[in-house]
Amino acid sequence: MTGRLRKATGRYAGRTAQERQAERRRRFLDAALTLFGGEPGYRATTVAALSEAAGLSTRQFYEEFRTLEDVLAVLHLEVNDSAEEAALAALVETPDRPVAERAAAVFRAYAAHVTGDPRRTRITFVEIVGVSPRLEHQRLARRARWVDLLCAQARDAVERGEAVDRDYRVAAAAFIGSVNGLLHDWSAGWVDASLDEVVEELVRVLLGLLRT
Template identity: 75%
Template structure:
């Protein structure tokens, strides 16, 4: 299909065209979270099934999206956006706390958000993998955004004298992989621990990067 169908314009049922479009889009994304994030999964879902679950028509689907891949892309960004909003709120509230308390608040907010609904974890860590080069680029770009966010917090720790000054980007990139892997495995039931224990372990990992045991390196 070369492009989306044109959506109706004007006011109908007390709502503007923009409001109706936003509601349709929300209903399609809610339906995608149910189908992609649970059974049958992204690869086994059809446009007809998604439209039926959303309570909308396939014509309305094509007014909002070109393909199911577009829906998955939008849902992946939405799920990450929810988690980022929770993290930024927690970081702002903990801005004046010591490093260990800031890190705990941030990772508790992230872990709590992404594990609040197991379907979010599946969208973020499972369904998005291997779909297409376009979605792989989006996934890596979104992970780079998380790396930037943690690097900003690390820079704050360095400025406060809580960590030695150096380039932490490589270490943070590896750390983000640990965060994703541990939360995925915990959600899948492969890790026998509470979520608080998982968060505490992630904080210890980060502190081990920023404040390694042994004497501080000597340098200018």
């Protein structure tokens, strides 16, 4: 009897088919974080190499993803989501603090997250750039989320009397670009400063934009 192979749906070793599939997908993503975010990098990684690093087969890869670009897209979103969660958590923990203290807490949390693992830094600032129109759109869309977050905090600062009332969107876009560039250069060893010094400089730039 011929036909297309179907994924198993029953339990095996106490786990459902969905649980086994999620584990395989996670293994591919973890292996991709190491290969894309380290050596040899996304552009030099093959499906076969990724599958070998994950301890799985290429057939299993194509059951979970269409292309390596799909894997990179998922990783990029995961890294950004977790960095955003860290930044928002810092805001929640400093609701009534002055704007300078809130800004320092947010950027310290964000910077510590994206630079805490060099692989995440490379995924965020290096490997995602210029891959395809699709991933450029995703990268810029995620940057726009950070701009929106910064604009929302600027409006909050205005309402508190801590900032001048004006349109902050262009300034926010410029600032986010500076954040990305500085953290990339710092992680690459091109900036001779501690992470705290980098965060302090970013906070000074931000406060200058707010014209407190």
